[in-house]
Amino acid sequence: MRRTGSDCTLISWSGMVHRCLKAAEVLARDYEVECQVVDLRCVRPLDTETILASVAKTGRVVVVTESWPFGGIAAEVLALITSEGFQHLDAPPKRLCAQEVPVPFHPDLYAAHTPDEMRIAEAVLDTMAF
Numbered sequence: 258m259r260r261t262g263s264d265c266t267l268i269s270w271s272g273m274v275h276r277c278l279k280a281a282e283v284l285a286r287d288y289e290v291e292c293q294v295v296d297l298r299c300v301r302p303l304d305t306e307t308i309l310a311s312v313a314k315t316g317r318v319v320v321v322t323e324s325w326p327f328g329g330i331a332a333e334v335l336a337l338i339t340s341e342g343f344q345h346l347d348a349p350p351k352r353l354c355a356q357e358v359p360v361p362f363h364p365d366l367y368a369a370h371t372p373d374e375m376r377i378a379e380a381v382l383d384t385m386a387f
């Protein structure tokens with residue numbers, strides 16, 4: 258658990274954790290939305306207990322990854338949440354992934370390719386509005 262909150266859970270790992278933490282700060286400061294940030298740190302074995310406890314606490318979840326949406330860790334995390342924690346959800350779980358294109362080398366294109374703090378905050382606000 259990298260940050261506690263009561264409104265929405267942000268789940269991520271690796272480099273996206275830092276962007277989730279920055280987005281959580283912006284959401285708390287500008288929108289009074291307190292996000293709990295879960296850093297998976299390890300995806301095998303998956304920390305199912307922490308994930309499900311956080312979802313039970315907040316009722317909303319956004320999984321953020323810098324990989325493509327099809328067949329990734331984010332899909333497995335969402336499968337776990339919907340199969341074992343569905344009763345705790347107050348809104349549909351959301352997955353925020355990289356654009357489904359080849360990974361660009363140029364820094365400007367790479368920045369547009371992966372989720373940034375603004376896109377993460379928008380995904381959380383969309384989930385909160387449900």
